[in-house]
Amino acid sequence: MNLHQLRFVREAVRQNFNLTEAAKALFTSQPGVSKAIIELEEELGVDIFTRHGKRIRGLTEPGRAVLKSVELIMQEIDGLKRIGKEYAAQDSGSFTIATTHTQARYALPKVVQAFMQRYPKVRLSLLQGNPKQIAEMVMRDQADLAIATEAIAGIDGLVSMPCYQWEHVVVVPPEHPLLKLKSITLEEIAHYPLITYDGAFAGRSKIDHAFEIRNLKPDILLEAIDADVIKTYVELGMGVGVIAGMAYDAERDKNLRSIPVGHLFGMNVSRVAVKNGAYLRSYIYTFIELLTPTLNRKLIDQVMQGGKDTYDL
Known part of the structure; x- marks a missing residue:
């Protein structure tokens, strides 16, 4: 079993079971992806995917359990890579925020300006969409955090915290x-x-x-x-x-x-959300603290570890 096999399984699901598209996304060949998945299934002794001829069509019941484990393993691997990068360069890196137009246009400019003054070497990107879309961006690791209204609260796989109220x-x-x-x-x-x-x-x-x-x-x-x-x-x-x-x-x-x-x-409450179990670089903590002074690193860690967001706005 190796990480390439796990990546292939995850990407096959993300590409709607299209191995050709999965291979393109991972810059490899379709036969190589197919072979690696079959070898993993043989090693595990179960079919991960249902098939029609040579084409995969969906996940089997054990395949769904395998995918959950794969997601956790790959998340941990990504966390290890981020830890290494952060300790190698504490004040540089990339940071992607997924948010709505209203937040990006009216709530974030001063926060982004203050952040960039503090971390001029960080490459900051803003992605816009509706709350469902930006939540998906975080879940798919396309963004580090999401900012929107209550709509992003209670989404499985995300940890959200209230930032500020508005009417x-x-x-x-x-x-x-x-x-x-x-x-x-x-x-x-x-x-x-x-x-x-x-x-x-x-x-x-x-x-x-x-x-x-x-x-x-x-x-x-x-x-x-x-x-x-x-x-x-x-x-x-x-x-x-x-x-x-x-x-x-x-x-x-x-x-x-x-x-x-x-x-x-x-009253409405804007919230910031991150992926459950995500490793947050130090400057992401700083950004959240700039966004809402009621949050600090201790409170953020408490919420991410399963504690309730009991603080007052």
Whole structure:
């Protein structure tokens, strides 16, 4: 048994049981991958994959158990490599963050700037997607950590920790009738066409739930993944926008006014998530601490070892 065989098994699954694509991903030949997998099956005495002719189609029941062990072994191997690299170069390396557009555009710039000033030799990359996509990026080792709202909490294989709270705001043109009200209600918002986030982003589920429990059916005119897009159409007078509070800046958005609506849609919590059992380089701890001062290395390790995130934001 060798590491090449384990890598081949893992990559075959990742490539949807296509050995040709697995071979390409690992820069080797398809016959070599096939032979190595057969040799591993012979050594273990079980079939890892179901087959139709020479093609593999899926995992057998013992194959699923083998894959779990393979993932753990390869994760440990990756951890050993990272330990070596960190001790060889404490202040350099690569660091990939998977996050949503809202976080990348509005919440992270100052944190990233402070981080890069402290670690100028670290190559930092930002990958964007919806919460499901960025969670998958971390699970597939394409990113070191994910940052999004509550949507990434409770995903098997990830450890997530709360970072900071935020609320939605309604954005409208300067002379909009809603600005004259002392206290805004859902019923009053529902009188106007609504422009807000796509269902996978920025607490949209809370917006929908708030209207639902009041038996209101707002006219959703437009859905977008980008708060800047939402604000653009609000400026054109096409409707009322509901965006994350962090996405509104009075100085920058001079053609808009905002109304806090946390009392209507509830508070949201952005979270940072890492792969369960991942080895975190020292500068990743630093980044998380810059992101949220309530977290430190001791608390992060406690949560990753199975402790509850009992700290207050």
